[in-house]
Amino acid sequence: MLRINRQTDYAVRVVLALSKRETGKRVSTSEIGREMLVPPALLQRIVAELASGKFIHTQAGRDGGISLAHEPKEISLLQVVEHFEGELYLSDCVLKPGDCPFEIKCPVHCQWIRLKNLLRDEMARISFQQLVEEGNLIETSLKKNASQASKSASVTNSLFITDNITA
Numbered sequence: 274m275l276r277i278n279r280q281t282d283y284a285v286r287v288v289l290a291l292s293k294r295e296t297g298k299r300v301s302t303s304e305i306g307r308e309m310l311v312p313p314a315l316l317q318r319i320v321a322e323l324a325s326g327k328f329i330h331t332q333a334g335r336d337g338g339i340s341l342a343h344e345p346k347e348i349s350l351l352q353v354v355e356h357f358e359g360e361l362y363l364s365d366c367v368l369k370p371g372d373c374p375f376e377i378k379c380p381v382h383c384q385w386i387r388l389k390n391l392l393r394d395e396m397a398r399i400s401f402q403q404l405v406e407e408g409n410l411i412e413t414s415l416k417k418n419a420s421q422a423s424k425s426a427s428v429t430n431s432l433f434i435t436d437n438i439t440a
Contacts, residue, residue, distance in 0.1 A: 281357040283311045284319045288328060288353055289408070292345035292401040299330075299338030326356040345405060351396035361396075363389050 286309035294300060306316040320339055323329045328348060329339050341348070355361060364385040366373035376382050 275361075275363060277354055277358055280315060280319060281354055283309070283315055284323060284357050285350065285353055286311060287316075287319055287323060287339075288341070288348060288401055289404055291329065291339065291341045292348070292405050293408070294340075296344065297340055299332060299336070299340045301338045305339065322357065323353075326353075328353065328356070344402070346400045346402035348401045349397050350399040350401070350404070351393055354396060361389060361393055363392075 287305055290305045290309050291300065302316060302320055303313070305311070306313055311319065320329065320331065324331045324339075327342055330342050331337070331339050351361075362368050362385075364382075366376065366379070366382050367385045367389060370376070373379065373382060
């Protein structure tokens with residue numbers, strides 16, 4: 274099964290949290306960790322790795338913190354995932370050309386390559402700006418649904434109270 278590891282998932286969360294903020298604004302690492310539910314034991318390692326990959330800037334000290342090194346629209350999901358995971362692939366037979374004895378004549382090999390490329394292309398198209406925008410849409414939709422549910426509950430409660438008074 275293809276699955277990214279937990280550290281990669283946390284790294285994506287950190288970049289997403291920073292992408293939601295005003296460009297260049299420094300935020301404390303602990304604030305990001307609390308917001309995105311990243312365990313402190315992993316957070317420092319993830320921040321260091323994101324900094325070494327030039328995704329974020331770090332500044333120590335009282336007024337320090339972390340900030341994005343690029344605009345969210347310039348960072349793709351693929352870049353962050355592959356920085357932590359290495360190049361994505363679906364089968365060992367496509368990892369090292371020439372390792373598979375059936376490579377040239379194998380129809381499955383061709384499909385693994387095609388599917389790997391599709392996945393990588395899709396992930397490359399997803400910017401963190403897009404993720405922020407989609408997150409905002411989800412939040413708006415959830416608030417709207419909660420508001421409608423609350424209104425519906427109020428109407429239902431009013432009808433129940435009215436029915437009990439008249440009964």
